[in-house]
Amino acid sequence: MTRLLFWIGFIVLVVMALRSKFREAAPRPPARRAPGPAPAAQAEAESMACCAHCGMYFPASEAVRADGRDFCSPAHARLPSH
């Protein structure tokens, strides 16, 4: 009985080793999708704006525009820039 358990464990280990080797060799389709950038890349691709008051960078879509300049918040848009 002990021998049978040993062989079962041995076979399981061999199968697991072969599986991990196969996974390393095979290309992973979900990880490297050629068409279209990943969601994280899309977020990075969004244009950034710089606050005219504090100089902080933020997504341009969240910019508060005043006097032709971009601000990070309505509060900074009201404050005089330096």
Ligand SMILES: [Zn+2]
């Ligand atoms: Zn600001």
